[in-house]
Amino acid sequence: MNLTDKKYSQYSLTKEMLETVEVMRNFDVNIGKKYSADIKAKKGIFYTGEGSSRLFPGKRAIYETMKDSGHKPSATDGATQALEYDLSDYAVIGLSNSGKTKELVRLYHKLTKDNHNAFFGITAFDNTPVADLPKQSTVLSCGPEMAVAATKSVIEQALVVDSIVHAVNDKEMPSLEVAANAVETVLTQEIDPELINKIANAGTIYFAGRNNGVAEELTLKTNEITRKKSDYLEGTYAAHGIEEVQNKEDVIIVIDPFEAEEEKFKECLVDGVGLTIIAISTRDTIFPTIKIPKVDHYQNYVELAAGWNLLVDTGIKLGIEIDKPVRARKVGNEFIPE
Structure with missing residues (x-):
């Protein structure tokens, strides 16, 4: 996307995506340290929230901690399902962009009633239940979003969680400068128009890749x-049954595909179904590939931003008002005090 081109600059969504770069550059990597003592006293960490606030921040955190030995057990589910869980041995990190998500507020009330002593909030707005009810909270610095689709707030939520995980494990969070530059690169790179045409004409757009929140978050976006x-x-x-209902107009976007699985995907889906597979990867693959820079700890952030760029071009190609969906709301289910 190119904000000097009115095709892009007329939308709040594209501006907010590009504001992510400065959010990353200005992020305080030590912000999570204030939570570390309380979280260390618990057996594990439970991430909860609804939609975008949980998918990338929570699942990425679990993916990263599972790669390290000695990590605390981590889990994530929606806040309503979490009402059924015994969370007494878990530090609970609740995420809500609006700070008014009804399901999360309801869980906070239950935790308060249960005398839980380690639940926390991450939100974009001060003076909201998610900021005020927990023992401690973080209000994001990214500012409000005018577009319905959450973007820069999702990245900052994930960074706060990232900082918390590093603090709990007595590690320093790496510098974000290289990663911020990489995010700027993938947000502004030009994508082959033929790939955009394929996606725009698809009956269904599928995403595949690691269960780290990137592909699932892009599915929602x-x-x-x-x-x-x-x-x-x-x-x-x-490659295990879904091909029975797919057709040649469908597209699968694979995020950082496992090299060992590429041939099987090609055999089942490209050769068998006739659909198109597009990869987002730091390396060449056997599929049409959108190449992105390789960074160390923050690769998933770069992958997510590359997916945003792809979806924006697709939405504009289709003539969509990308700021305001017809039915989707900024706050899925808002808590309203009685």
Whole structure:
């Protein structure tokens, strides 16, 4: 996307996506340290919230901690399902862009009633239940978003969680400068128009890749930005039955594909179904590939931003009002005090 071109600059969504770069550059990597003592006293960490506030921040945190030995057990689910859980041994990190998500506020009230002593909030707005009810909270610095699809707030939520995880494990969070530059690169790179045409003409847009929140978050953004049907195919689900209902107009976007699985995907889906597979990766793959820079700890942030760029071009190609979906709301289910 290019904000000197009115095709892009007329939308709040594109501006907010590009504001992510400065959010990353200005982020305080030590912000999570204030939580570390309380969280260290618990057996594990539970991430909860609804929609975008949980998918990328929570699942990425679990993915990263599972790669390290000695990590605290981590889990994530929606706040309503969490009402059924015994969370007494878990530090609970609740995320809500608006700070008014009804499901999360209801869980906070239950935790308060249960005398839980380690639940926290991450939100974009001060003086809201998610900021005020927990023992401690963080109000994001990114500012409000005018577009319905959450973007810069999702990245900052994930960074706060990232900082918390580093603090709990007595590690320093790496510098974000290289990663911020990489995010700027992928947000502004030009994408082959033929790939955009394929996606714009797809019946269903599928995403595949690691269960780290990137592909699943992009699945949600596809609905909001392109109005296309979409689905996330975890692991090798893409080659284990779903091909029975796919057709040649469908597209699968694979985030950082496992090299060992490429041939199987090609055999089942490209050769068998006739659909198109597009990869987002730091390396060349056997599929048409959108190449992105390789960074160390923050690769998932770069992948997510590359997916945003792809979806914006698709939405604009389709003539969509990408700021305001017809039915989707900024706050899915708002808590209203009685």
